[in-house]
Amino acid sequence: MRFGLDRLLEEAALRAPLHGRRLALLAHPASLTADLRHALDALAALPELRLTAAFGPQHGLRGDKQDNMVESADFRDPALDIPVFSLYGEVRRPTDAMLDTFDVLLVDLQDLGCRIYTFLTTLLYVLQGAARTGKSVWVLDRPNPIGRPVEGLTLRPGWESFVGAAEMPMRHGLTLGEMGRWFIRHFGLDVDYRVVEMQGWAPERTPGFGWPLLERTWVNPSPNAPNPWMARCYPGTVMLEGTTLSEGRGTTRPLELLGAPGLDVPGIVAAMRTMAPPWLAGCRLRPCWFEPTFHKHAGELCAGLQVHVDGPAYDHEAFRPWRLVALAFKALRQVHRDYPLWRDFPYEYERDRLAIDLINGSEQLRAWVDDPAAGPADLEKLARADERAWREAREDILIYR
Numbered sequence: 001m002r003f004g005l006d007r008l009l010e011e012a013a014l015r016a017p018l019h020g021r022r023l024a025l026l027a028h029p030a031s032l033t034a035d036l037r038h039a040l041d042a043l044a045a046l047p048e049l050r051l052t053a054a055f056g057p058q059h060g061l062r063g064d065k066q067d068n069m070v071e072s073a074d075f076r077d078p079a080l081d082i083p084v085f086s087l088y089g090e091v092r093r094p095t096d097a098m099l100d101t102f103d104v105l106l107v108d109l110q111d112l113g114c115r116i117y118t119f120l121t122t123l124l125y126v127l128q129g130a131a132r133t134g135k136s137v138w139v140l141d142r143p144n145p146i147g148r149p150v151e152g153l154t155l156r157p158g159w160e161s162f163v164g165a166a167e168m169p170m171r172h173g174l175t176l177g178e179m180g181r182w183f184i185r186h187f188g189l190d191v192d193y194r195v196v197e198m199q200g201w202a203p204e205r206t207p208g209f210g211w212p213l214l215e216r217t218w219v220n221p222s223p224n225a226p227n228p229w230m231a232r233c234y235p236g237t238v239m240l241e242g243t244t245l246s247e248g249r250g251t252t253r254p255l256e257l258l259g260a261p262g263l264d265v266p267g268i269v270a271a272m273r274t275m276a277p278p279w280l281a282g283c284r285l286r287p288c289w290f291e292p293t294f295h296k297h298a299g300e301l302c303a304g305l306q307v308h309v310d311g312p313a314y315d316h317e318a319f320r321p322w323r324l325v326a327l328a329f330k331a332l333r334q335v336h337r338d339y340p341l342w343r344d345f346p347y348e349y350e351r352d353r354l355a356i357d358l359i360n361g362s363e364q365l366r367a368w369v370d371d372p373a374a375g376p377a378d379l380e381k382l383a384r385a386d387e388r389a390w391r392e393a394r395e396d397i398l399i400y401r
Contacts (some may be wrong), residue, residue: 001212002198004140004177005031005039005321007110010198015049015147021136022292024053024102024125026087028119029062030110030221036268038062039108039140048271051082051102056099057109057122058088059222088118104136106168110221111176113144113210114235115155116359118348119221121165123176126352127296131191141177141278141399145231147203147210148173152235154386155361160324162348168382169390170322171235174202174398178385191331191397209316224254236321239365242356243329244343246302257290259304260317264335269305271331276376279327282319326379328384342366 008014017317023043025031031039040061054061061084072086085098105126109119113337124137124264130348152170160166166186174182177195184193203210211218211228220226225234230253237255240247265287272280283382286306292298303326308320332339349357357363364382368374 001036001198001202001215001340003142003198003216004033004044004196005142007199008106008140009033009042010044014196018028018104019048020100021050021103022052023049024105025051026055026057026105026107026109026122027061028057028059028109028221030219031108032217032219035214036217036219039106040077040080042105043088043106052259053082053098054084055078055094055098055105055126056084056086056088060088062087076220087125092122094129094321098263099129099133101400106138106140107141107176108142108207109176110142110219111144111175112177112221112225112231112234113146113171114238115152115165115168115170115289115361116163116238117222117234118162119176120179121162124165126184127189127191127193128181128187131189134192136192136194137180138196139177139180140196141175141198142214143173143198143201143210144173145208145211146201146235147229147280147316149317150387150390151320151383152386153360153362153364153383154390159361160309161350161353161358161360163358168360169386170238170360172390172394174394175400176398177361178399179321180393181399182394185397195399197399200369203400204316204345206316218376226248226252226254229308229310230255232314232319233307233321234321236325238355239262239322239325239329239356242343242346242347242359243341244296245341246290246292246296246304248292249295250298251290251356252292253306256308257288257304258307258325259288259290259302261300261302262304263332264362265303267335268331271334274328275330276323276327279319279320279323282309282313282315282317283321283324284311285329306310313347323383326369328367330376333372343367 012025029040150173155167181286233256245260288306356366368379
């Protein structure tokens with residue numbers, strides 16, 4: 001298959017509308033060609049294209065800023081002698097001065113298919129800036145590595161943040177190019193927008209189910225996204241960022257793990273299997289021990305679980321990571337009744353709302369976990385209605401069918 005960047009580089013007809021226009025590129029370390037050249041270098045090598053600026057999202061254009069709220073600075077590219085603006089530094093929205101440096105912004109970002117991944121919000125912000133200033137935006141499309149499934153509660157109005165751009169569920173099932181189309185419709189943006197489509201993307205094809213395994217090399221789109229298995233788990237395990245539990249940062253399997261010192265892991269798993277066995281489907285849970293070298297519980301031995309989605313037990317349609325981790329929270333509440341689960345700390349520049357609520361786009365998930373009278377059927381009813389509504393809402397903006 002071919003990604004949008006590959007097609008733009010290989011097909012002169014696609015590039016023709018860009019001749020004579022000032023171009024900028026929004027990219028990150030995974031913005032690579034099939035032969036692993038960075039998009040900025042590959043585009044700069046085409047003599048008919050004129051690059052005048054570049055932009056980096058969270059974690060940087062080429063670097064690997066390790067954690068949330070670790071900002072990147074603006075700099076000047078030493079080889080191309082063009083400004084590189086950070087959209088995760090002093091600003092997260094492009095300023096008018098930044099927008100004045102180009103006519104067309106090429107966006108080449110590998111997304112993870114999850115609402116909380118901040119590249120979605122950055123795309124919205126550049127679309128809004130382009131609509132305000134009359135600029136064009138082209139998305140060089142890439143796969144949603146976790147495919148088409150939809151899962152989770154929809155973000156409620158008033159809960160927008162840098163980890164929640166708009167009213168969508170946790171697992172949205174869209175590519176970045178499709179998401180741009182939804183943003184334009186949802187926010188009523190008047191912007192010159194184009195998607196350079198992929199060719200040959202088959203999100204239901206085994207064994208990748210969204211990511212073209214054996215065809216394309218996986219490169220971390222962010223430092224703690226080391227493989228497609230993490231991407232599959234992420235719509236659930238990202239909720240651990242709003243808790244005192246470790247999500248495996250500081251280990252070699254971040255966001256495939258959950259744990260903390262002193263947990264009764266067998267008791268938690270038993271409670272999960274009793275409450276909602278279908279929510280454990282499609283994966284294997286392995287009790288394990290791990291010791292983070294940094295981040296939460298650094299240097300402490302944690303009792304926990306690894307979520308395995310890379311073996312014969314993986315079922316793409318049955319696996320529901322958001323439900324799985326929500327169920328783990330609920331089971332922990334049964335086994336460790338007074339456990340200080342929710343982490344109260346500044347999260348993505350928000351200081352007045354709990355991180356777990358920002359991550360879920362409302363207080364609903366936390367309220368369900370903390371209510372002893374609420375069971376899996378109550379959360380299932382809420383989520384299923386939201387998921388059904390989103391599938392209907394996204395239907396007419398799908399590009400790949």
